Amino acid sequence: MCISENTGTSLYVISEHLMFGYGLENLLHQSQTNVTVVGHAPSVAAAFEHVRASQPDIVPLYGHEPLLAGASLAARLLALSPVVRIISMSVDDNTMYCYQVAEHYINGVEDLLKALCH
Numbered sequence: 001m002c003i004s005e006n007t008g009t010s011l012y013v014i015s016e017h018l019m020f021g022y023g024l025e026n027l028l029h030q031s032q033t034n035v036t037v038v039g040h041a042p043s044v045a046a047a048f049e050h051v052r053a054s055q056p057d058i059v060p061l062y063g064h065e066p067l068l069a070g071a072s073l074a075a076r077l078l079a080l081s082p083v084v085r086i087i088s089m090s091v092d093d094n095t096m097y098c099y100q101v102a103e104h105y106i107n108g109v110e111d112l113l114k115a116l117c118h
Contacts, residue, residue, distance in 0.1 A: 021037075
């Protein structure tokens with residue numbers, strides 16, 4: 001699913017860094033994409049019920065947590081919502097993993113938007 005102006009896309013942000021979630025929401029708004037951020041949580045555990053209830057299209061994971069158990073966390077989220085797209089990003093080396101196993105290197109907002117469209 002690609003973020004576009006023609007279709008609405010819902011996003012649920014999971015990040016131990018509160019500023020990241022609100023910064024991403026602001027950047028998407030400034031990019032004039034048709035994205036609705038339906039929630040924020042500091043951890044996957046805190047997000048489970050919200051993800052189940054809101055059924056977002058995309059769940060970005062940002063921080064150290066995705067690296068510790070990225071595939072395991074993705075599997076748990078996919079069990080809640082099989083059609084969700086999960087993007088795991090590392091604060092350590094700017095690496096991004098899109099579950100279904102694609103890896104991208106992020107240098108800026110443009111790279112993130114491109115990854116959301118692949």
